[in-house]
Amino acid sequence: MSTHEIENLPIAKALNAAMDDALAADPTVLMMGEDIGTLGGVFRVTQGLKETYGADRVMDTPLGEAGIVGTAIGLAMRGYRPVCEIQFDGFVYPSFNQITSQLAKIHFRSDGRISLPVVIRIPYGGNIGSIEHHSESPEALFAHTAGLRVMTPSNAQDAYSMLREAIASSDPVIFLEPKRRYWLKGEVDRSASTTDTQRAQVVREGQDLTLAAYGALVPVALAAAEAAQEDGRSVEVVDLRSISPLDVATVEASVSRTGRLVVTHEAPTFGGMGGELAAEIGTRCFYRLEAPVIRVGGYHMPYPVAAVEEDYLPNIDRLLEAIDRSLSH
Amino acid sequence: MAEQPETQHPGAGAGRLRRVSILGEDGRRGSDPDFDAYLEDVTLEDLKASYRSMLTVRRFDDEVTALQRQGKLALWAPARGQEAAQVGAALAMLPQDQVFPSYREHALAYERGVDLKEMLSVFRGYSGGGWDPTAHNFHLYTFVLAAQIPQAVGYAMGQRLDARLGLGQDPAEGSEPPATIVCFGDGSSTQGEAHESMVFAASYDAPVLFFVQNNQWAISVPFSTQSRLPLAERAAGYGFEGIRVDGNDLLAVRAVTAYALEKIRRGEGPVLIEAETYRLGAHTTADDPTKYRTREEEDGWAAKDPLVRLERHLRAEEVEDAFFEAASEAAQEYGREVRDAVLAMEPPEFAEYFDTVYAEANTLVEQDRAWFQQYEAGFDDAAQEDPR
Numbered sequence: 001m002s003t004h005e006i007e008n009l010p011i012a013k014a015l016n017a018a019m020d021d022a023l024a025a026d027p028t029v030l031m032m033g034e035d036i037g038t039l040g041g042v043f044r045v046t047q048g049l050k051e052t053y054g055a056d057r058v059m060d061t062p063l064g065e066a067g068i069v070g071t072a073i074g075l076a077m078r079g080y081r082p083v084c085e086i087q088f089d090g091f092v093y094p095s096f097n098q099i100t101s102q103l104a105k106i107h108f109r110s111d112g113r114i115s116l117p118v119v120i121r122i123p124y125g126g127n128i129g130s131i132e133h134h135s136e137s138p139e140a141l142f143a144h145t146a147g148l149r150v151m152t153p154s155n156a157q158d159a160y161s162m163l164r165e166a167i168a169s170s171d172p173v174i175f176l177e178p179k180r181r182y183w184l185k186g187e188v189d190r191s192a193s194t195t196d197t198q199r200a201q202v203v204r205e206g207q208d209l210t211l212a213a214y215g216a217l218v219p220v221a222l223a224a225a226e227a228a229q230e231d232g233r234s235v236e237v238v239d240l241r242s243i244s245p246l247d248v249a250t251v252e253a254s255v256s257r258t259g260r261l262v263v264t265h266e267a268p269t270f271g272g273m274g275g276e277l278a279a280e281i282g283t284r285c286f287y288r289l290e291a292p293v294i295r296v297g298g299y300h301m302p303y304p305v306a307a308v309e310e311d312y313l314p315n316i317d318r319l320l321e322a323i324d325r326s327l328s329h
Numbered sequence: 330m331a332e333q334p335e336t337q338h339p340g341a342g343a344g345r346l347r348r349v350s351i352l353g354e355d356g357r358r359g360s361d362p363d364f365d366a367y368l369e370d371v372t373l374e375d376l377k378a379s380y381r382s383m384l385t386v387r388r389f390d391d392e393v394t395a396l397q398r399q400g401k402l403a404l405w406a407p408a409r410g411q412e413a414a415q416v417g418a419a420l421a422m423l424p425q426d427q428v429f430p431s432y433r434e435h436a437l438a439y440e441r442g443v444d445l446k447e448m449l450s451v452f453r454g455y456s457g458g459g460w461d462p463t464a465h466n467f468h469l470y471t472f473v474l475a476a477q478i479p480q481a482v483g484y485a486m487g488q489r490l491d492a493r494l495g496l497g498q499d500p501a502e503g504s505e506p507p508a509t510i511v512c513f514g515d516g517s518s519t520q521g522e523a524h525e526s527m528v529f530a531a532s533y534d535a536p537v538l539f540f541v542q543n544n545q546w547a548i549s550v551p552f553s554t555q556s557r558l559p560l561a562e563r564a565a566g567y568g569f570e571g572i573r574v575d576g577n578d579l580l581a582v583r584a585v586t587a588y589a590l591e592k593i594r595r596g597e598g599p600v601l602i603e604a605e606t607y608r609l610g611a612h613t614t615a616d617d618p619t620k621y622r623t624r625e626e627e628d629g630w631a632a633k634d635p636l637v638r639l640e641r642h643l644r645a646e647e648v649e650d651a652f653f654e655a656a657s658e659a660a661q662e663y664g665r666e667v668r669d670a671v672l673a674m675e676p677p678e679f680a681e682y683f684d685t686v687y688a689e690a691n692t693l694v695e696q697d698r699a700w701f702q703q704y705e706a707g708f709d710d711a712a713q714e715d716p717r
């Protein structure tokens with residue numbers, strides 16, 4: 001486990017490395033979830049951890065999400081730092097009560113006497129051709145809940161650094177893993193000091209328009225920016241990274257230069273993070289905006305069947321159409 | 330469903346757990362071959378102390394109900410009738426044990442050393458939690474029914490892990506391994522989280538005692554709607570021991586709790602105790618029990634009042650009037666203190682609440698705080714400009 005070299009890792013392995021290093025560094029760090037031990041998780045993200053750290057610290061729990069999160073809260077009260085895995089996005093709802101009415105509020109209602117350093121890892125998002133409940137994007141539900149942090153990496157380095165930071169955080173973190181990108185490789189420096197993951201990151205510079213994305217759509221946004229470049233349009237891409245708190249200031253600085261914003265996510269447009277960003281940018285950049293903020297999200301329907309998910313999801317063409325629309329103002 | 334007599338259910342009669350009972354309704358002390366041993370060191374002085382606690386909390390409850398009626402508190406949920414179950418259980422606990430109450434455990438809180446006056450800040454709307462949950466190993470009340478149960482199981486899993494991983498134990502914990510006690514009601518037993526909790530507790534041999542106060546009602550819904558069988562019998566389905574006890578019998582509750590905690594401390598996993606009792610008062614000050622239960626039923630249970638029963642016993646043991654008079658006077662005095670404390674409470678400042686949303690600095694909260702402060706400051710400026 002040499003930590004001073006650059007490794008080329010897929011996101012899944014970067015996450016695994018983050019958990020491995022956190023388990024090694026702190027004996028109170030625990031992993032818990034369905035099938036995460038012997039099997040290494042249905043996506044193999046926790047592979048090998050049980051062998052190294054034992055069944056007491058890498059727990060194959062009984063099958064109950066409310067039980068997993070509820071017991072994680074109790075373990076945190078006892079001084080542990082549990083990292084829970086929810087097997088798929090659509091299966092987090094049985095634990096919704098424990099997350100929103102308990103985990104998010106106990107620090108507040110105990111007047112700050114109880115901190116709950118609990119991480120809830122959720123593989124999320126679509127385009128994996130799966131059956132229902134395996135492709136959802138529930139981030140806005142959690143972002144709307146005060147007391148939770150919500151974050152999502154888009155590349156291997158962030159996957160490593162952000163998960164380390166999530167585990168080190170004294171506050172509960174909903175950690176959304178873009179499952180269709182689990183095998184996307186990138187350079188990872190495990191010694192890199194933790195970045196400030198409450199901050200968004202400009203991942204491509206441009207002058208004509210700002211395109212904000214997060215998670216699995218960051219590579220799509222970058223590809224759209226590349227395609228727009230061929231038409232002579234210079235698009236700046238911002239990876240939001242932190243969903244709550246949302247780093248509006250970085251987007252504001254970008255839009256102050258470009259005057260235009262397109263924001264995209266897989267989750268339904270209505271009530272989503274795009275609306276939140278649009279409202280904030282509409283207020284802060286009112287006199288600098290050349291066009292209304294455009295949202296490109298999922299439609300207002302339950303996530304559809306795999307055969308038509310391409311039509312549901314934001315893709316390069318939908319982003320280029322939105323870029324056109326913005327620049328036509 | 331509520332109308333059906335419980336015996337109609339097929340199989341319900343078979344294998345019923347017996348109900349442990351030691352102190353009879355007439356106050357006469359019986360014996361129980363399995364549990365007498367757990368009462369050997371209980372002295373008359375101990376029983377008098379328990380009586381004083383129960384009477385004090387009864388008086389507290391009445392005073393707080395009056396305060397609510399006078400508009401000083403938003404709501405109150407009296408524990409009247411359940412004092413023996415709570416005090417009896419508390420007597421078997423050690424300081425290092427962790428308690429997760431539901432929201433009606435006032436007598437248990439009192440026994441654990443929680444300042445009940447602090448508790449009232451919650452019901453006055455002046456505090457979210459009330460007391461320091463870390464000071465007495467008594468967690469905050471939880472108002473989302475059953476949500477505390479998996480948390481308690483997790484806490485107990487942590488107590489067991491501490492030993493397995495050799496992590497530093499709290500020096501206050503002494504030599505006896507700590508246990509966790511979680512309280513909930515008959516209605517709450519139906520929640521999915523209660524069920525999942527029992528599975529988790531069994532799987533991890535968690536040192537946890539599920540302490541159910543079956544007070545026969547969940548607001549207006551009778552116990553027969555929650556379960557065909559005594560709740561203690563559910564424990565067998567999860568693979569651990571369940572015990573039914575007369576919850577209005579201080580001695581029996583103390584004995585079975587001592588037995589259960591001893592077993593739990595030995596590492597034999599969870600136990601469930603169902604203390605059969607009755608909520609003599611309304612569900613809360615917002616409730617009207619005449620809508621769902623009969624006077625006859627209430628009178629029947631009033632005759633089993635745990636405080637009356639203990640008094641009968643003490644009198645049979647020739648405890649003198651002077652003791653009862655002094656206990657009553659002390660309880661009255663406590664009631665007055667409670668009243669004064671509630672009336673003297675100072676409301677918190679709204680701005681303080683930005684401090685505790687998160688443990689770490691959070692830009693979203695800081696943005697809201699800055700906005701609020703600026704908004705407030707605007708009123709100061711306006712007041713300076715226009716001194717009317």
Ligand SMILES: Cc1ncc(C[n+]2csc(CCOP(=O)(O)OP(=O)(O)O)c2C)c(N)n1
Pocket residue numbers: 433472473474513514515516517518544546547548608612
């Ligand atoms: C999840 C949830 N559902 C409903 C309520 C409203 N409620 C408060 S107390 C109560 C009845 C609880 O009955 P029980 O568990 O038997 O406890 P008891 O009040 O008898 O002490 C209900 C329905 C709640 N607080 N939480």
Ligand SMILES: [Mg+2]
Pocket residue numbers: 514515516542543544545546547548
């Ligand atoms: Mg009840």
